[in-house]
Amino acid sequence: MATRVLIIEDEKVVGEAIAEALLSAGFEPRWVRTLADAPDPEGFAAVVLDRMLPDGDGLELLDVWKGCGMALPVVVLTGRTGLADRLDAFEAGAIDWLPKPFFPQELVARLRARIAPAGAGPLVSGGLAVDPDTAEVRVQGEAVSLTPQQLAMLVLLMRRAGRVTRRSQLSEASERTVDSQIARLRQHLGPEGARIRTIRGLGYRFD
Template identity: 35%
Template structure:
């Protein structure tokens, strides 16, 4: 989605209670969508690098079921059919009214199996993003918002590599100017949090690539 449209939509989405991440090309979009960390996706059909239809087909073929609302200036019946056949759950033509966009997002979020869980369970820990708490065998600990966001990104994909750029985009936002050292610091913090609640789960460093959350047998 182009930068101007992202910046125009951001205030309305955040005012409606959505925590948002944006990216501006298909390759980054596929990485974000296949992370499994999102409850709903707004996808522009015309993207540089990897177009929206190809992105969506790749995500669906990898098992991603996140509801997708596709935006496009191509509003003919053929284009709509192509979008829906590629795996889109809904289709909205440009130009559009933001009120309609929000209504369609609410409808997608209400579909069975798409509502965000209040807590995440992985191995011997439970994360509550709403309460900012992590609970394990030895009790609970309160988290900062940044720690919670990082743990949420890791817990949603146990055993799966989360690259450094992807974690930075999910936790700080894709446009934030953040040094890699900040991520390393917060990885250290969440490891200490896991230890403090007596968890046997580990955040594993994949040198040169990123991190994995691994649940011990």
């Protein structure tokens, strides 16, 4: 069964281009044009969310989902390119951000990097266990609560264990913001956090 991706985008040309690119890449897109038409995100592997919609700011919906414990990957699209706008998206729970205009193929590539392959199952390494499908993280058997951004970063680092992951691969945010997120992630992981090593001038590596 194809991986389902929800698109919330009011611009016809943009929405059609995203849906076509996702369909060509083997995904099953569902496209709506307003916040009111957005279905329950349950059953979707990821969401592509525009900020400026006819009935409000897309981040308002993201805030609601976040409050309900939703942890699936959300990529925010926006014509606003200021640092404050990017930070607003990440603070609302988005894991990635793309400025308009953009190439639909790049969006597809970003989604592929964030969505767990079907049947991939939990990631287990030492005392750390992560289930991307349920957003469950355990350290030495104890449940740990992470933000969607921190979870996405941890999953990517674990999948690339032993290899350097650049800051730009982890997030579109500034290097300082990425470093801050990694610092918080390490704190949440306790002794397992030391396994996320800083590779000076390059990024991070999970050992």
